[in-house]
Amino acid sequence: MASLHISNVRKAYGPTEILKNINIDVTDGDFLVLVGPSGCGKSTLLSLIAGLDTISGGEIRIDNDRVNDLHPSERDIAMVFQSYALYPNMTVGQNISFGLEMRKVSKVERDKAVADAARLLQIEHLIKRRPGQLSGGQRQRVAMGRALVRDPKIFLFDEPLSNLDAKLRVDMRTEIKKLHQRLGATIVYVTHDQIEAMTLATRIAVMKGGVIQQFGTPAEIYSTPANTFVATFMGSPSMNLIPAVLTTRSDTLVLTMGEGSAAVRLDLPAQSAAVARYAGKKVIAGLRPEAIGVESSRVPDAVREVAVKVLVMEPTGPDTLAALEMGGVEVAARLGADIPHSPGEHCNLRVDLSKLVLFDAQTEERIA
Structure with a gap:
């Protein structure tokens, strides 16, 4: 796993500034949640970390390596998307191992990695099924399994639970928390749901209008909000x-x-x-x-x-x-x-x- 350092990062499309001087330091094994209302810039920031978009200013470092200009494949990150992004014509096992196959990993190693991930996520009995035969929660576990076998430095989650119903969202939230505790992984997680942020995070960055309003532990964010926006956004009912x-x-x-x-x-x-x-x-x-x-x-x-x-x-x-x-x-x-x-x-x-x-x-x- 790795640390993540975001220094004075900006993102603009023409004259429109989406992110304004973002500064975040995440230590090895932290679970950082980026939370805020729609349009606050949290998914844009995740895309910059992943290398799916270019930054307009500032620096992103994974451990001590500057990654601003590195291709996503060179950053050693794994991303779990909101839409699962599974191949419908492949089995669960094939979906999980596909990335390893593209990297020319041997079949023996692929099979072991898939078996380990399936056991960790409790989906061994689904290995032969196709995505169309799975529930939403099962598909999300497969998407997580595909990320796990990569053994990346950092996991990136882009609103992974937003397509699930309320009960399943709670169950999957617990599973993600357990996964983090087992792996000690460094995770950056985007959500607009302040309950997810409070229950999952070791660190929270509350965002509004492309600016970080407060960065701290869940307890700090909840008990000593930096301003009235954070006070009312975090907590249900709000302050x-x-x-x-x-x-x-x-x-x-x-x-x-x-x-x-x-x-x-x-x-x-x-x-x-x-x-x-x-x-x-x-x-x-x-x-x-x-x-x-x-x-x-x-x-x-x-x-x-x-x-x-x-x-x-x-x-x-x-x-x-x-x-x-x-x-x-x-x-x-x-x-x-x-x-x-x-x-x-x-x-x-x-x-x-x-x-x-x-x-x-x-x-x-x-x-x-």
């Missing part, structure tokens, strides 16, 4: 963003959400000096749904009680999603499965302010 004002009372910072009689005023636990400098200014308060209606917290001193009105309750089985009115603003909360409240009811819920994230009201960047 609540509530217009607020910071003031001081004695030596305590007070967060006021809403206006007039509906306003909610909360004494904040100790904050950073950067947050303290916003006293007297408008901010955006970010709270994840699970921070509202908590029963306990790792930081008990950060828990506050807040008056809310229940608007909608959506039982999901293990928990209940609720739409609440708090400070005159509608917010989403993830409550317990047996929460004893009903729509229209006024009640008090506990809010965990240790999970509060504050953003600049003008720039929408997180206040560190």
